[in-house]
Amino acid sequence: MIENFNRFVLANAGTLLDGLWVTAYVCFWAFLLAIVLGLIACLIRMRLPYARVVAIGYIEFCRATPILVQLLWVNYVWPEVFGFPQTVTGAGVIALALQSSGYLAETFRSGFEGLPKGQREAALAVGMSRWRIVSRIEAPQVGLVVAPLVVNQLAVVVKSSTLVSIIAIPDLMYQGLKIVNQWYEPIEVLTTIALTYFALLFAISRIANYAYVYFQIKFGIASSR
Amino acid sequence: MHSVPPDPGWTASPICSGLICGRHRVYFVLPLIIGTALGTKVNLSPHVAAVIGLGVAYSGFLSETVRAGLRSVSYGQTESALSLGMSGFTALRRIVLPQAVRRMLPEAVNQLVSLFKSTTIVSLIAVQDIMYQVSMISVAEMRPVPLYTGAALLYCIVIILATQLFQRLTERWRRRGWA
Numbered sequence: 001m002i003e004n005f006n007r008f009v010l011a012n013a014g015t016l017l018d019g020l021w022v023t024a025y026v027c028f029w030a031f032l033l034a035i036v037l038g039l040i041a042c043l044i045r046m047r048l049p050y051a052r053v054v055a056i057g058y059i060e061f062c063r064a065t066p067i068l069v070q071l072l073w074v075n076y077v078w079p080e081v082f083g084f085p086q087t088v089t090g091a092g093v094i095a096l097a098l099q100s101s102g103y104l105a106e107t108f109r110s111g112f113e114g115l116p117k118g119q120r121e122a123a124l125a126v127g128m129s130r131w132r133i134v135s136r137i138e139a140p141q142v143g144l145v146v147a148p149l150v151v152n153q154l155a156v157v158v159k160s161s162t163l164v165s166i167i168a169i170p171d172l173m174y175q176g177l178k179i180v181n182q183w184y185e186p187i188e189v190l191t192t193i194a195l196t197y198f199a200l201l202f203a204i205s206r207i208a209n210y211a212y213v214y215f216q217i218k219f220g221i222a223s224s225r
Numbered sequence: 226m227h228s229v230p231p232d233p234g235w236t237a238s239p240i241c242s243g244l245i246c247g248r249h250r251v252y253f254v255l256p257l258i259i260g261t262a263l264g265t266k267v268n269l270s271p272h273v274a275a276v277i278g279l280g281v282a283y284s285g286f287l288s289e290t291v292r293a294g295l296r297s298v299s300y301g302q303t304e305s306a307l308s309l310g311m312s313g314f315t316a317l318r319r320i321v322l323p324q325a326v327r328r329m330l331p332e333a334v335n336q337l338v339s340l341f342k343s344t345t346i347v348s349l350i351a352v353q354d355i356m357y358q359v360s361m362i363s364v365a366e367m368r369p370v371p372l373y374t375g376a377a378l379l380y381c382i383v384i385i386l387a388t389q390l391f392q393r394l395t396e397r398w399r400r401r402g403w404a
Contacts, residue, residue, distance in 0.1 A: 076369035
């Protein structure tokens with residue numbers, strides 16, 4: 001067991017770390033894109049009267065299609081039809097972002113609809129424009145409420161990002177499977193990868209938890225009393 | 226929200242290690258571990274590996290759902306049931322579970338839908354589901370555009386319909402009786 005661990009995991013630690021770096025890169029850009037797309041879809045769905053049908057269709061499509069299907073769809077279909085993800089990494093980022101943007105849009109919407117309606121009416125009565133209401137009154141409160149769910153979605157993105165290995169993005173899973181297929185010794189490598197993802201996601205959720213409590217105490221309702 | 230006690234390791238571990246990793250681990254690693262334990266060579270068929278992998282991965286999520294449901298029934302009810310002389314198991318079966326299960330239902334349905342979506346991943350270990358067939362055909366035909374679009378739309382429609390159906394069914398069940 002120990003010899004195998006040294007031989008397959010430690011000897012290939014550099015490759016695996018490269019893979020981890022690619023995973024982080026893909027997840028970061030996908031998550032950023034997902035937040036932007038989700039916010040846009042959410043605001044269109046709530047505030048624009050005619051375009052909201054399109055936004056609803058987009059959100060439902062993103063939420064109801066499995067990530068693997070979206071990944072293969074974006075990777076094989078989009079370059080021929082739309083012509084733009086020219087690299088596999090781009091396709092992976094777009095597919096992960098598509099999936100998460102649907103979920104995030106609904107999360108943001110639940111946050112916006114949780115606010116008391118009186119605040120919006122009061123802001124309108126004071127004479128604020130629509131954009132100013134969103135940016136000054138609603139967004140700060142929604143951000144505070146929605147933050148744990150958004151971090152949850154980040155965890156989902158990291159977990160889904162293991163799938164991008166099948167369109168040959170050299171992420172952690174891809175590098176690990178390459179070693180497995182080279183030596184036919186799955187135990188040590190795959191267990192190490194599983195533990196790595198576990199540590200990564202556990203760290204994300206713990207850090208986010210502390211940050212959430214900190215921000216709640218500093219800026220939340222309790223702080224203004 | 227943050228008054229919940231920290232998760233024990235068992236609930237955290239399948240949630241946190243990625244699904245696909247779990248799947249491959251079951252397919253490759255579990256036969257080896259069982260084989261080493263028994264001293265012989267064991268092969269799991271891809272179907273069995275897929276079922277075990279998905280089951281283990283989702284058991285973590287579902288245990289969180291069940292925990293939330295059980296905690297949502299106030300402890301005073303258990304206490305009064307116990308003070309009436311019910312045994313712990315009877316109190317659980319008669320008082321707590323009927324209420325808890327009704328509150329768990331929507332989340333459990335979400336998990337079911339999510340599990341259904343995750344089954345696409347089993348095509349990677351050569352279980353012949355829709356995505357497996359689609360990728361086989363598109364390799365043979367060299368025309369990925371209509372096939373993958375069709376698969377995406379098919380999944381989209383099926384899942385939206387299934388969600389609606391489950392919501393209807395559980396809605397009726399939740400309204401019935403004590404809840």
